[in-house]
Structures are given as structure tokens and as C-alpha cells.
Amino acid sequence: MSRILVTGATGFTGSYMVRYLRQLGHEVRILHRSESSWYLLEEVEGLEKFCGDIRDIFALSDATEGVDAVYHCAGLVSYKKEDKNRLHQINAAGTEAVVNACLDRNIPMLHLSSVAAIGKKYTRGEVITEQNKWESRKALSDYAVSKFRAEQEVWRGVAEGLQAVIVNPSIILGACDWEQSSGRLFRSVYKRYPFYTQGITGFVDVRDVVQMAHQLMEEKHFGERFLLSADNLTYQHLFETMAKYLQVPPPRWEAGPKLSGLAWRLNAILRMFGLGNKAITRTTARMANRQTRYDSSKVKSRLGMEFRSLEETIRDSCVCFQATQQDGCHHPLSFEHA
Secondary structure (H helix, E strand, O other): OOOEEOOOOOOHHHHHHHHHHHHHHHHEEEEEOOOOOHHHHHOOEEEEEEEEOOHHHHHHHHHHOOEEEEOOOOOOOOOHHHHHHHHHHHHHHHHHHHHHHHHHHOOOOEEEEEEEHOOOOOOOOOOEEOOOOOOOOOOOHHHHHHHHHHHHHHHHHHHOOEEEEEEOOOEEEEOOOOOOHHHHHHHHHHHOOOOOEEOOEEEEEEHHHHHHHHHHOOOOOOOOEEEEEEEEEEEHHHHHHHHHHHOOOOOOEEEEEHHHHHHHHHHHHHOOOOOOOOOOOOHHHHHHOOEEEOOOHHHHHHHHOOOHHHHHHHHHHHHHHHHHHHHOOOOOOOOOOO
């Protein structure tokens, strides 16, 4: 078995990567910050822990010594204007440092990117794949730009001899910290949030992301990127399915672009007085009504694997959510199919 360094291990996707690797019998070393929360990994045993920042070349040098691969899952997801510099530092500069460390040690790297890094302006009827090229424009979020720059660092490393796989997941669903990531969607439905938007986008099970990403590394599909998205759903259908398994009424009212635009403007005023919701911004309001479709035929063909149905993903996640509501503990998804 291999010894694998996982960055971002205490985060949503990184924690599942750690669980899966340990389940397979691999030795797992994690690089974490001193202030990291261990909520998602509390009961996971046998981890080798290194405290340090991914931008610290000395910490990375120590952490990569003696490992067989680096799975780079660290990253910041934010659509707040005030986080622009942090996004660049963590996503772009952090990835640059990880790439350099892997080059120095001559070890392969998995890079967890995002469909945001594809940056393609969507044309009605078009389906986005790995072949789409980046199109720079004002409407792109700072998050998307930071993920694109991070990918560019990986491609630079590949040109210098790095063996790397890039995966671009769509919106990742699964049992997580329900105040973070896509967990906020489940919590909003559970709290009977009354609105849904007109948007369509891709979603994928966190278990599929880590299993497919690891398999791509095992089979050495280096120098390529793979889009990971199980299916494209409307937000209305997503929320209705969540509501069904959470046993609450589904959102009833459609919030179109005009209402969403009003919401973020009102929220911006409230935030000036220390009120409002930090998750509601101009960017998130626009994204919630965007209709974007993705195609993951490449990874399915290459690996001979299928994605879990999103119905299964949502059902399993809702079971975990309800268990957490009862005892306050983290209940992760099982990697076994029901």
C-alpha cells in the first residue's frame, strides 16, 4: 500500500478522500493548519498529521518527504468580494507551492479543481466538457479565476515533468458540516426556505468524486483533466427531492432573476449593519438562475465506472442530516452502495 499526503483533509471532499484511502489500507499523511476543525475526521484513526500551511515551502518539503503521491484537496470556496486576495493566496499560490514540492520530490499529484475553472460562457443548448476553453470576462467570479489560475500552475508543472491528474467536479453533494459547502442547501430546505430559482447545473456525489479521482491516479491517467458530474438538475427538482427525504414541504415560490437581484441588493444593505446572509451575493444570485449543463462521458468511458444516481445521493445525505439533528455528531456517507 502507498503513503499518500492529502491537503485539505479536514474539509468536505478532503475528509472523504482520507476515509476512502484508509478504507483501502493506504497510509495517510495530512497537512493541516493549527486552527483546523477535526469535526469531519473525529473518529478516523491511523492518520499521520503535519501542521503547516500549503504556501509554506518548508512545511511542504517536510510533509512530502517519503510519500508516494500528493492528493491536493485544499482550497477556499467563497463568492464574497472581500475574499478575493485569500482566494488567490490559497487556491492559486497554494497550488503553485504544492506543484513545486511535487516536482522537487518527483512524486505524482492529484489536483481537485472545479467546473468553475473551465470558465466557459454558456450558450443555450450547449453541453460543457473538458474540451471547452477558458473565456475571460467580467461576469466570472473571483473564485472561478482563482481555480483557473490554480489549474494553470498544474499545467505548468506538467510541462516541467510533473505527473498529474486534474478533476473538475460540479456541485458536490454529501453529508458534511451542514453549515458549510452544499450542506447549506440541505439546511435551507430543512428550515423550509420558501424559494427556488430557475437555474440548472451539474451535481455529483462526494463518494464518486474521491473514488473516481483515486482510480484515475491508480491507472496513471496523467496529463489530463476529467469533468465529474453525475447529472444536471434544476434547483426546483433538487429542492423537491431534498424536501421529500427530509419530510418537509418543498419550496413553493420561484425566484427569477429580478427577484434574486433584489434579494442580493437588499442583503448588501443589511450587511452594512452587521445583518443579512454572507452567502447571498451578486455572484451567487446570478449563478442560482444560470442554466449550465455538463457531460462526464470521458471519465465514464476511461474508467468503465458509473456515477451514483443523485436520488441515492440525496436520500443518503438526508438520512445523515437527520441523524446529526438528533445527536449533533457527524454521520458520514458510507462508500457501500445500498
